[in-house]
């Protein structure tokens with residue numbers, strides 16, 4: 216495989232990894248797409264909470280009462296989209312979601328690392344419920360907390376540049392190694 220394509224892969228995933236703690240990175244807030252019960256695409260912004268470079272996994276947190284939790288329960292296929300305006304790089308990843316609710320070790324561990332302010336955001340009424348029906352918080356929010364682990368199968372890398380846009384398609388093996396990479400027309 217061409218060295219440049221391998222470098223592109225490492226570089227893209229390093230950018231994602233660095234974006235976890237860099238709140239002004241273009242990739243700190245990503246767009247996560249699901250398919251709803253009617254087969255319609257649904258997208259929303261989520262915070263990138265963690266990256267496993269070797270396994271090709273992105274970590275997101277959410278409220279298990281939100282529609283997306285139900286949607287991923289019915290259909291694990293997901294798309295993640297990010298754009299960094301500073302570098303004019305778009306990353307579009309396709310893969311699938313595995314869900315971990317508060318009873319899991321993964322969610323327990325993630326919950327313990329959250330600030331109490333962030334924990335409080337889960338101790339409110341369910342996302343999308345009517346404000347008039349808003350119930351008072353009855354717990355500390357932990358029961359509503361869930362972790363979404365997105366495992367990437369492919370990366371569509373697209374670099375805008377004055378001298379010519381570039382685009383590459385990269386595919387990953389189940390264990391995370393780069394399986395193939397090729398240039399495609401932007």
Ligand SMILES: Cc1cc2nc3c(=O)[nH]c(=O)nc-3n(C[C@H](O)[C@H](O)[C@H](O)COP(=O)(O)O)c2cc1C
Nearest residue numbers: 244259260261262276277278281282283284342343
């Ligand atoms: C900047 C920003 C960051 C957000 N981060 C998250 C997040 O990390 N997790 C989350 O579940 N929702 C997050 N949201 C809210 C979602 O975009 C969405 O409105 C909410 O989760 C309901 O989505 P759903 O109805 O598709 O389940 C964020 C919204 C904004 C504007």
